[in-house]
Amino acid sequence: MVVVMSPDATEEDVAAVVERVNAAGGEAFISRGVTRTIIGLVGDVEQFAELDLGAMRGVADVLRVSTPYKLVSRDNHPDMTTVYVGADSVGAVPIGPDTFTLIAGPCAVETPEQTLEAARLAQAAGATLLRGGAFKPRTSPYTFQGLGEAGLKILAEVRAETGLPVVTEVVDPRDVDLVAQYADMLQVGTRNMQNFALLQAVGAAGRPVLLKRGMSATIEEWLMAAEYIAQRGNLDIVLCERGIRTFEKATRNTLDISAVPVAHGLSHLPVVVDPSHSAGRRDLVVPLSRAAIAAGADGLIVDVHPDPASALCDGAQALTAQDIRQLAAAVRELPPLLGRVAARRAAPEEAALT
Amino acid sequence: MVVVMSPDATEEDVAAVVERVNAAGGEAFISRGVTRTIIGLVGDVEQFAELDLGAMRGVADVLRVSTPYKLVSRDNHPDMTTVYVGADSVGAVPIGPDTFTLIAGPCAVETPEQTLEAARLAQAAGATLLRGGAFKPRTSPYTFQGLGEAGLKILAEVRAETGLPVVTEVVDPRDVDLVAQYADMLQVGTRNMQNFALLQAVGAAGRPVLLKRGMSATIEEWLMAAEYIAQRGNLDIVLCERGIRTFEKATRNTLDISAVPVAHGLSHLPVVVDPSHSAGRRDLVVPLSRAAIAAGADGLIVDVHPDPASALCDGAQALTAQDIRQLAAAVRELPPLLGRVAARRAAPEEAALT
Amino acid sequence: MVVVMSPDATEEDVAAVVERVNAAGGEAFISRGVTRTIIGLVGDVEQFAELDLGAMRGVADVLRVSTPYKLVSRDNHPDMTTVYVGADSVGAVPIGPDTFTLIAGPCAVETPEQTLEAARLAQAAGATLLRGGAFKPRTSPYTFQGLGEAGLKILAEVRAETGLPVVTEVVDPRDVDLVAQYADMLQVGTRNMQNFALLQAVGAAGRPVLLKRGMSATIEEWLMAAEYIAQRGNLDIVLCERGIRTFEKATRNTLDISAVPVAHGLSHLPVVVDPSHSAGRRDLVVPLSRAAIAAGADGLIVDVHPDPASALCDGAQALTAQDIRQLAAAVRELPPLLGRVAARRAAPEEAALT
Amino acid sequence: MVVVMSPDATEEDVAAVVERVNAAGGEAFISRGVTRTIIGLVGDVEQFAELDLGAMRGVADVLRVSTPYKLVSRDNHPDMTTVYVGADSVGAVPIGPDTFTLIAGPCAVETPEQTLEAARLAQAAGATLLRGGAFKPRTSPYTFQGLGEAGLKILAEVRAETGLPVVTEVVDPRDVDLVAQYADMLQVGTRNMQNFALLQAVGAAGRPVLLKRGMSATIEEWLMAAEYIAQRGNLDIVLCERGIRTFEKATRNTLDISAVPVAHGLSHLPVVVDPSHSAGRRDLVVPLSRAAIAAGADGLIVDVHPDPASALCDGAQALTAQDIRQLAAAVRELPPLLGRVAARRAAPEEAALT
Structure with missing residues (x-):
């Protein structure tokens, strides 16, 4: 599961997501990109679904895809990129x-x-x-x-x-x-x-x-x-x-x-x-x-x-x-x-x- | 080296080729096809060249190609087959x-x-x-x-x-x-x-x-x-x-x-x-x-x-x-x-x- | 699923097994060995289990193993063969x-x-x-x-x-x-x-x-x-x-x-x-x-x-x-x-x- | 061919080797290690042999081995390393x-x-x-x-x-x-x-x-x-x-x-x-x-x-x-x-x- 933060998310927003994931027994890996931060979650996916992460401040999207790659997958992005x-x-x-x-x-x-x-x-x-x-x-x-x-x-x-x-x-x-x-x-x-x-x-x-x-x-x-x-x-x-x-x-x-x-x-x-x-x-x-x-x-x-x-x-x-x-x-x-x-x-x- | 016999070559013709190869210290493997017999030679190729096999009775062709396959090679047959x-x-x-x-x-x-x-x-x-x-x-x-x-x-x-x-x-x-x-x-x-x-x-x-x-x-x-x-x-x-x-x-x-x-x-x-x-x-x-x-x-x-x-x-x-x-x-x-x-x-x- | 017939099973015994499998919509492939006949079943394994094939005359054993090989598998034969x-x-x-x-x-x-x-x-x-x-x-x-x-x-x-x-x-x-x-x-x-x-x-x-x-x-x-x-x-x-x-x-x-x-x-x-x-x-x-x-x-x-x-x-x-x-x-x-x-x-x- | 410089070789020594190689139409690639400099030569090996590089100042060894690796090869170092x-x-x-x-x-x-x-x-x-x-x-x-x-x-x-x-x-x-x-x-x-x-x-x-x-x-x-x-x-x-x-x-x-x-x-x-x-x-x-x-x-x-x-x-x-x-x-x-x-x-x- 991957949490994509919005470009204007703050450090506090990111920390809040991490904390909620950790509290549920999961692990959160933060990747800071040039324009946005992405948080990869490792642990019990079923449980994460209950955390309602999509509603948290600064969260742009929560991706739950079965492939091990997310951002490059066509599952969430059916149109081909130029x-x-x-x-x-x-x-x-x-x-x-x-x-x-x-x-x-x-x-x-x-x-x-x-x-x-x-x-x-x-x-x-x-x-x-x-x-x-x-x-x-x-x-x-x-x-x-x-x-x-x-x-x-x-x-x-x-x-x-x-x-x-x-x-x-x-x-x-x-x-x-x-x-x-x-x-x-x-x-x-x-x-x-x-x-x-x-x-x-x-x-x-x-x-x-x-x-x-x-x-x-x-x-x-x-x-x-x-x-x-x-x-x-x-x-x-x-x-x-x-x-x-x-x-x-x-x-x-x-x-x-x-x-x-x-x-x-x-x-x-x-x-x-x-x-x-x-x-x-x-x-x-x-x-x-x-x-x-x-x-x-x-x-x-x-x-x-x-x-x-x-x-x-x-x-x-x-x-x-x-x-x-x-x-x-x-x-x-x-x-x-x-x-x-x-x-x-x-x-x-x-x-x-x- | 491969000796291709002509369709009307006799058993004696084939035997004569084998004998000459053996006498030179080589080995000859006979393959009898439907229409023609082919003799594969194993041994010293330089020496075989001196045997003048192409002049023997019943011999249609003597192929000397560097590839390990001969009859299907394009070396001796540049035109494509239909x-x-x-x-x-x-x-x-x-x-x-x-x-x-x-x-x-x-x-x-x-x-x-x-x-x-x-x-x-x-x-x-x-x-x-x-x-x-x-x-x-x-x-x-x-x-x-x-x-x-x-x-x-x-x-x-x-x-x-x-x-x-x-x-x-x-x-x-x-x-x-x-x-x-x-x-x-x-x-x-x-x-x-x-x-x-x-x-x-x-x-x-x-x-x-x-x-x-x-x-x-x-x-x-x-x-x-x-x-x-x-x-x-x-x-x-x-x-x-x-x-x-x-x-x-x-x-x-x-x-x-x-x-x-x-x-x-x-x-x-x-x-x-x-x-x-x-x-x-x-x-x-x-x-x-x-x-x-x-x-x-x-x-x-x-x-x-x-x-x-x-x-x-x-x-x-x-x-x-x-x-x-x-x-x-x-x-x-x-x-x-x-x-x-x-x-x-x-x-x-x-x-x-x- | 594999049915192993006993050495003294008759042709009728084999035919009866095949018939019962076919009647249930499955296919039966017969392999006649030197000492015994083996019948391989293709189809719905759950359904075959209900056929009670093991109780039929001439049947020595019914093997149900998950591996695609049966007779050579250690699942049914834990002792090593000499x-x-x-x-x-x-x-x-x-x-x-x-x-x-x-x-x-x-x-x-x-x-x-x-x-x-x-x-x-x-x-x-x-x-x-x-x-x-x-x-x-x-x-x-x-x-x-x-x-x-x-x-x-x-x-x-x-x-x-x-x-x-x-x-x-x-x-x-x-x-x-x-x-x-x-x-x-x-x-x-x-x-x-x-x-x-x-x-x-x-x-x-x-x-x-x-x-x-x-x-x-x-x-x-x-x-x-x-x-x-x-x-x-x-x-x-x-x-x-x-x-x-x-x-x-x-x-x-x-x-x-x-x-x-x-x-x-x-x-x-x-x-x-x-x-x-x-x-x-x-x-x-x-x-x-x-x-x-x-x-x-x-x-x-x-x-x-x-x-x-x-x-x-x-x-x-x-x-x-x-x-x-x-x-x-x-x-x-x-x-x-x-x-x-x-x-x-x-x-x-x-x-x-x- | 590889030229191994001695630990006390100077920059001038290295440059002299490179120059001689270049003059002969070859190319010299310099690798500066912690303790010594190594010069790899690319070009006509026969010609390099005539340059007498081993006699130049600061040159410890000239290796000419057929394998593409030199320093780790056993050819020049038959005893095993601990x-x-x-x-x-x-x-x-x-x-x-x-x-x-x-x-x-x-x-x-x-x-x-x-x-x-x-x-x-x-x-x-x-x-x-x-x-x-x-x-x-x-x-x-x-x-x-x-x-x-x-x-x-x-x-x-x-x-x-x-x-x-x-x-x-x-x-x-x-x-x-x-x-x-x-x-x-x-x-x-x-x-x-x-x-x-x-x-x-x-x-x-x-x-x-x-x-x-x-x-x-x-x-x-x-x-x-x-x-x-x-x-x-x-x-x-x-x-x-x-x-x-x-x-x-x-x-x-x-x-x-x-x-x-x-x-x-x-x-x-x-x-x-x-x-x-x-x-x-x-x-x-x-x-x-x-x-x-x-x-x-x-x-x-x-x-x-x-x-x-x-x-x-x-x-x-x-x-x-x-x-x-x-x-x-x-x-x-x-x-x-x-x-x-x-x-x-x-x-x-x-x-x-x-």
């Missing part, structure tokens, strides 16, 4: 049920030239958001770990040049504020899906979040990770399926295409697919992109690189100029058949109205 | 690169009425082949195991009534001849993918084979299983991806959608997808069907049932009359975008020409 | 709760000399049962498939020479009678764990059965496979854990050591462990053997080979003369700490009394 | 090849009384280190997340009372210094195995680290995670196998018992096993503990709780007073058979000599 990215920089790009959004760019930011070239490739493919890593979580400590803040600056310059809002990964809770200064959307990677300190930090950062599924996380655990972000008052979350770990070796991971309709059934959050990290092979990216669109994904996130052979990270899966035409055709032709329009950027002034 | 089903009964239905073929019907044959109703549903969805199980391999010995020969007779009657050629499973090598009398295509199920005695028996049965992927088989092992069938002289094999076993519990299995383009890259055999057994849930069948078409599958095999609540097998995943319209739309609209036409049955006289 | 192997040839060797039994031998029978040498190595390690494959299910059709009946004859000769009863695999239901003529125990391999035709055939063969766990089977499915054998009247079944398929690549499979105590808790059947096929690496066989003994296994089945470098099958995992001493020490020293004695062969006359 | 825990508090307890160390305690610290009682149970089982969580990473944000610093204080009090050094988890790099003030050993949990910011922070904290294997990490990835810690100059790392994620549902995770000998073969670091989180079931903890000892583990980490039914975390797997005797017997009797003595705490003055 998340807007870039509203306060170059203009908002929607990710949601009515549109189809292509996010593309280099796996890692290496140089200004490589990043700009990759962004131009991304645009040629129909992308309206730019991806690119400045902080790279790498399995081996002896491989390229990203340019850090220098990479963030390159991304901001390329955004200014191209008009593409920027999605980039953050790996350390201590870096969240820094990354949020440059980026339009914060990405939490597969290895950090259960890094709860990081989830809480991005939940409080005032930026939309792209939450990749852990490579061996169930869909339920993925939604629970999203709940950690939502608890801090941030519901601008986009889920990203990027392949799970199985015994099959022909692909780097196994794209769990079923996760798209399953997550859409359980949660109101948008779902995008990363065919590049799923497959780990360039030749599969376009077929898997088509499959993702057909399965109902709200968008794609794809690696592109002007010269994959020299890429410092994951070159084997990056699309090149030659492959872009096929991806562009898929992104242009298939979504309309499923009732979607290509997501385009609103001008900043329009975006202010969303 | 398999025809039903040529000697009601007329041939193609499964291959230019068409899209829907196979549908009940998981299990229960009664003549239920089977005919399901076949009518299948046709309404656009199906041109009828699936239905008479021999059911079931995890528990206390559940319905199928009607056996009585079920095969029902399938044959429904074929006569509807004009749909029949695909049905065989689970015991001793039943292959019986099933081949009634069926147009023999199905080998996921639990039997490495039942090598059964693979060899269907390889010799003179019927096309639908080979389901084992639920924990790699794609390489799946192609090796197909090779067992091919070795007996039968190359009319259709691969069927039906979901693999992973840790995810939201779906019965995890549809490995990447297996479609991966198998197409490695083998010339057609690939179809079974979204019903992958998901185990009715609500996911249409989205996964769309994804399979978009990923490049040559067809689908889908469970339908006039009254799933009373089904003796897998009712939770069977489509009903209400769901059929969506499936029909997907099967009608998506394949043309990928350059395919709906597979239709040739009249028997036409089929004789194929 | 299976005796070799009683009608060289003398019975027990596998059960009071003893520890080492089964060893070559993965595949290649020649009389190699098999005898391997049997001598097995005895040096403390083995009292000989393993060896004459019919080999191999992933690739181009690898050695076993010597067939010639291999069975070699095994019988080596049994006569060494006094070790023989465990060997059967892969085709059509071969069960042949193999049962030579072997003391029939092995069903991992790829055939759900080959139900084969399970039923070995259930009727009058020989104890070693049932390997499928490489991706749950423990519940494994017990259900054992139930197929038990249904035919054969409860002389030994379960064999041999590693499951996971993402880890350092070992050929992942030994699921927990399966030993889990299976012992659920079933009265003995459980042995195959460390050789689990690991696929010689250096891990002894540590995993120790772990299996410590976890409570009733025995081990281990590959040994006089010259692994020349082995036609799985040489990388076979123990050699050098490794035997360590295995022998583990088998000698650890079981007594767990209250077990080394399983020795009774002389044939003693065995007749068991 | 890690000492508690040297600067109550006295050092060894974990290494000659001893067997039991770590036990409550999953979560709840109250001073519960923690002390659990510590007494742990001692009764033979434990010489106390585990207990103050920061709990939980899948759901609505469950108990630990007492935080209040929990750390309780642990320190119980250490003073019992003389048991304390092992406790840290989940946020910002908390590492705080936790290191109270704890003798820092635990990195399964969900954080690839939280590289946290690994680097504990690598610099001056405390031994218990590194749990990620629930879907390969053994190679686990060693690579250890390498991140080692790179910061901290080689006091103990690896902990705690079960991996598979399809089997009878246990919470699948204990990968083979990981013990595999990791011992690849790395010089000690390996302990967590049977409690592997199984998730109290009844399996003792059999799995025996198996772990027999497989060669250097220790165990086990959940105990005075009243599991009221536990706020993982009560189903905690051993109680009744189960302790069996665990104590296993820990007392089995290790000597494998050449190990029970690990006991040196008095602080003795410990100072280690």
